[in-house]
Amino acid sequence: MSEATIAHEFQYSSASHQEESAIAGMWLFLATEVLFFGALFLAWIYARHFNQAGFDTGARETALAIGTANTVILITGSFAYSAGLAFAENGHNRLLILCCTIAWLLGLAFMILKFGIEWRDDFNRHMFPGPDFAITGPPGGGARLFWVFYFFGTFIHGLHLAVGLGLVAWIVWRASRGDFSPKYHTPVTAVGLYWSFVDVVWLILYPLIYLIGRAP
Amino acid sequence: MGPRLTRLALTWVLLLVLLAIELGISRWITNPELRPIILIPAVLMVACVGWFYMEAGRGPEIVRLFVAASLLWLAILLGLGSLDPLTRVMYYVSSQ
Numbered sequence: 047m048s049e050a051t052i053a054h055e056f057q058y059s060s061a062s063h064q065e066e067s068a069i070a071g072m073w074l075f076l077a078t079e080v081l082f083f084g085a086l087f088l089a090w091i092y093a094r095h096f097n098q099a100g101f102d103t104g105a106r107e108t109a110l111a112i113g114t115a116n117t118v119i120l121i122t123g124s125f126a127y128s129a130g131l132a133f134a135e136n137g138h139n140r141l142l143i144l145c146c147t148i149a150w151l152l153g154l155a156f157m158i159l160k161f162g163i164e165w166r167d168d169f170n171r172h173m174f175p176g177p178d179f180a181i182t183g184p185p186g187g188g189a190r191l192f193w194v195f196y197f198f199g200t201f202i203h204g205l206h207l208a209v210g211l212g213l214v215a216w217i218v219w220r221a222s223r224g225d226f227s228p229k230y231h232t233p234v235t236a237v238g239l240y241w242s243f244v245d246v247v248w249l250i251l252y253p254l255i256y257l258i259g260r261a262p
Numbered sequence: 263m264g265p266r267l268t269r270l271a272l273t274w275v276l277l278l279v280l281l282a283i284e285l286g287i288s289r290w291i292t293n294p295e296l297r298p299i300i301l302i303p304a305v306l307m308v309a310c311v312g313w314f315y316m317e318a319g320r321g322p323e324i325v326r327l328f329v330a331a332s333l334l335w336l337a338i339l340l341g342l343g344s345l346d347p348l349t350r351v352m353y354y355v356s357s358q
Contacts, residue, residue: 066322077332084336088343095347125274128315242315249307257288258297
């Protein structure tokens, strides 16, 4: 199929122009997301610098095993989706669907571990920085700050992951209808960029939450 | 197809190795002020995902411009923002 026969919207000179615009648009959006999460990381720097002892006291109450498992899950999910994209570029539609489904299931596993198990345990242990917060005394203030960062950061990341689950499910649905081919798979590429970015954010959140405050 | 999948799989292995290194470093550094060094393998993992999975080096040139711009914005945000806590002198005032 030649370039001239691939459909594209009227405002683009060609199908490849449309594809490049879509990919560039997704990268521009991700650049704004870098700033969005960057502000969160700056808040972490401030909070830990001025309340180090309390901040680290709070950090030692996190569930390292679950956090590490979730990191492995997201890394593997990123790999699965990227493999699916490679299959899409070579016309292997069923393998694309399989890989995207695996990525989706891994994302779902992350959400269950994070919000179904870890958050529930955190609330049960009174780690939510409310009136009955478990850590009292001199480190209490810094510990509260840590857990504010923890709940806010993981909630916002989870929100992004939930959007990612919707997008990946959309890709699976469109792939099952045969919408993609080696010549046209722009949505697969664009969603893959978003999916991997969610992984990137977690790769930074993970040490900030689970590792740095946990000195042996 | 084969080499591409191999590259993706090797990247996955590399990411797991970096994660193991990150965990190892976190067990090794005891000085709280040096703990942020743990972020070094994390940043390397981000670079691996960005280069091999997101293929930041491929595609139109404007993509690389957006990537560079986002890193510059982040450096300014974190760099300038960190100047205050790093340079502020704390004067403790009596509560009386």
